[in-house]
Amino acid sequence: MVKEVTLVTGGSGLVGKGIEKILETDSLPDEEWIFLSSKDANLLSESETEAVFEKYRPTRVLHLAAQVGGLFANMKANCDFLRNNMKMNDNILAMSHKYNVKKVVSCLSTCIFPDKTTYPIDETMLHNGPPHDSNFGYSYAKRMIDVINRGYYEQYGCQFTSVIPCNVFGPHDNFNIQQGHVIPGLMHKAYKAQQDGTAFQIWGTGAPLRQFIYSLDLARLFIWVLREYQEIEPIILATEEEISIKDVAFKILEAFEFKGGVEFLTDKADGQFKKTASNTKLRKYLPEFKFTPIDVAIKETVEWFKANHETCRK
Structure with missing residues (x-):
């Protein structure tokens, strides 16, 4: 039996761990999965990236690795986010072409869409205007994956595609308050406030609206895209539900059974107010897919964070 060898970059991160979990019950006998971490190779290095491809000879690649961060991390280092992600993405796609990888699925994000736009956003609107100023470096680097995918397809016939998830959270996330995304950052702050007996602080007004997707749901969808999705154009992976940061924060406090005070630091930036994404294309393919309720x-x-507080990323 000839096996499909799938190389997962960023395999030790949030989505990679989610995929690993789902494969415990959804693996196929003709599939081999290799989950890379930063310890295996520095993907900013062309030579180290090529060494990985030479070693494993993958037939498919899930490209999840990226330099990522929350609002304030992006605002402080847009140049680094741009340059590092561009290098990494180019190395992965160049080696995928050189080693005749049959399919690559790269991970983008709804935060890279134009700041000034109409809602809901769909896949055709990705390049219609500049992204929000707060994360322009990350956004342009991720947008270029879609551009270069088209280039590889038109010039070489490569089946390189991408997915655009909304805000992802779940076990194995980065719970760093300064650098992590909103839900894991709020969870860590809630944990610390509960331990210290202090007020829980929400940066900004809490008014911005977001769509969130559980990492295990996204993992199921990633596996489907890898196995079944045949388009080069990207596909948005998002729930229908929008929820404010304030409401998310109070759901987190409820999960912690937090009894202390709550403060809104309204001098802090809110970031983009909304970025509603349409999942019409996804529903065309998977009308019956059920997302895990956000509560x-x-x-x-x-519960995972509390159980793994000493060893998780924070």
């Missing part, structure tokens, strides 16, 4: 997903993530 359940938050509760499961809080």
